[in-house]
Amino acid sequence: MSFQHDNLIPERAKSRKMVHFWSSSKLPEGFVPHPEPISLVGGVPHHDFFPIRQIDLHVPSKPFPGPNEKETVVVIPQVSSDPEELDLAQGLQYAEVDGSKQLLKVTRDYTERVAKPAFEDWSTTLTNGSSNGLSKVFSVFLEEGDSILVEEFTFTPVLSSLKDVGGKPVPLKMDLIKGIDIDYMDDLLENWSATHPGQRRPKLLYTIANGHNPLGVAQSIDHKKKILELANKYDFLILEDDPYGYLALPAYEDVRSGLVDTTKLPTNDEFVKLLHPSYLTFDATGRVIRVETFSKVFAPGLRLGYIIAHKNVVQAINDFSMVSTRNPSGAAQLLVNDTIHHWGGIEGWLSWIIKVRQEYVERRNAALDVLYDSKAYKEGWITVIDPKAGMFVAVILNYEKKGLTAAQIPQFMEQLLVFNSVNGVGVVDGGRMSFDPISAPRANFVRITIASAPNLDVLKEAFRRFSKSVQDLFEA
Numbered sequence: 001m002s003f004q005h006d007n008l009i010p011e012r013a014k015s016r017k018m019v020h021f022w023s024s025s026k027l028p029e030g031f032v033p034h035p036e037p038i039s040l041v042g043g044v045p046h047h048d049f050f051p052i053r054q055i056d057l058h059v060p061s062k063p064f065p066g067p068n069e070k071e072t073v074v075v076i077p078q079v080s081s082d083p084e085e086l087d088l089a090q091g092l093q094y095a096e097v098d099g100s101k102q103l104l105k106v107t108r109d110y111t112e113r114v115a116k117p118a119f120e121d122w123s124t125t126l127t128n129g130s131s132n133g134l135s136k137v138f139s140v141f142l143e144e145g146d147s148i149l150v151e152e153f154t155f156t157p158v159l160s161s162l163k164d165v166g167g168k169p170v171p172l173k174m175d176l177i178k179g180i181d182i183d184y185m186d187d188l189l190e191n192w193s194a195t196h197p198g199q200r201r202p203k204l205l206y207t208i209a210n211g212h213n214p215l216g217v218a219q220s221i222d223h224k225k226k227i228l229e230l231a232n233k234y235d236f237l238i239l240e241d242d243p244y245g246y247l248a249l250p251a252y253e254d255v256r257s258g259l260v261d262t263t264k265l266p267t268n269d270e271f272v273k274l275l276h277p278s279y280l281t282f283d284a285t286g287r288v289i290r291v292e293t294f295s296k297v298f299a300p301g302l303r304l305g306y307i308i309a310h311k312n313v314v315q316a317i318n319d320f321s322m323v324s325t326r327n328p329s330g331a332a333q334l335l336v337n338d339t340i341h342h343w344g345g346i347e348g349w350l351s352w353i354i355k356v357r358q359e360y361v362e363r364r365n366a367a368l369d370v371l372y373d374s375k376a377y378k379e380g381w382i383t384v385i386d387p388k389a390g391m392f393v394a395v396i397l398n399y400e401k402k403g404l405t406a407a408q409i410p411q412f413m414e415q416l417l418v419f420n421s422v423n424g425v426g427v428v429d430g431g432r433m434s435f436d437p438i439s440a441p442r443a444n445f446v447r448i449t450i451a452s453a454p455n456l457d458v459l460k461e462a463f464r465r466f467s468k469s470v471q472d473l474f475e476a
Helices: 101-115 130-141 158-164 182-190 221-235 252-255 267-276 311-322 330-342 347-370 406-424 437-442 456-475
Strands: 056-060 072-076 123-129 147-151 167-172 204-207 237-241 288-293 305-309 382-385 392-397 443-449
Touching: 072 167, 072 330, 072 406, 101 305, 101 330, 101 382, 101 392, 123 130, 123 311, 123 406, 130 158, 130 204, 130 305, 130 392, 147 158, 158 167, 167 182, 167 311, 221 237, 221 288, 252 347, 252 406, 267 311, 267 347, 305 311, 305 443, 330 347, 347 456, 392 406, 406 437, 406 456, 443 456
Parallel strands: 147 167, 147 204, 204 237, 237 288
Antiparallel strands: 056 072, 123 305, 288 305, 382 392, 392 443
């Protein structure tokens, strides 16, 4: 299948080609190449120059293992005879720009198992983490002055990468529970020429669809299909950033009512069915670019992720990587690849993700237990958004209960942060995760992470302190 959206790739991106300074000579007729050639072409040091001969990985059976929990040792040798293992000779060497063939196979097998793209000519390429993947997409598709649609509340550091290439973010109004306001979006695009005279129509929609940061909400299947219809209607690509989707959370009410039993881990097949589907699942033409990361279910310091997209898009990204970052860290790749290989491949990888997700279910439950038991909730001062996925709980501050107006939200939220400092807890002011005045009337919420506390006791104490800050704020 040819790429139907080639018109959205700028000529600058299409013209990028890597220049090599070596090539093989075509032998004249009658000449036969040597059967055992010795290449002295590339400046590639032999692996015996490397000062590391072996790496031993101590791999626990689950997150937060107890003192008596079993762990296994995974040995990464200098040279391995296993074709699916990434040894030190390969992992510490120069490599192809899109990553090692072993880990690329993992990403592609996993994509077929979970994301299930609806179009055939897709591929993957490794990145230096999710932020790097987003930056590369912006660098490939955007030119100075190009517009990109962005949820009004978002992971604002990504805007630096967007603005670095001259992109203009256009905020999309959100429903704090459902996500993007589709009617607002449709009206915006329908009347673009009138509301944005002289400004180019958007090329991209950037969305955190599953486990939104900062709100924790997930777009429904119907929601995604309607947005994809708008993408087809107004001809823009969808950039789906999904660092949190594998931390899909059952509804809190279903857990506490006994409707969902979280004491029993789901099977791999059951877990895949529980996940909020990717936009790729509904995209038949290659309009969706999905950015994934190993940060949230393996380790963020590895700075390793990957992009799933039509092969033409992947090639354009690889061409950009050749003139920027080149391949991601080989050390990071071998740590991830060989740990997954030790677990038995993607099925073992899914089993580990399920265990990570289980920890977040318990933490979400504990956090909401504290909030719903607080005076702040019982007095109606807060509204808790039950996260559908991810590591954040968003809490809306009902400023009207204090007789305030929307214009007073910034000062009101600043006062909350003061009480938080006094009570000893840190949270994120929702207004600081917006980038346009349009969002001010809906910025009366905070984002609280459930990821960083060392255990449930510390987490619950932090949420008690936050609840006390809200009480102090409303009683002041």
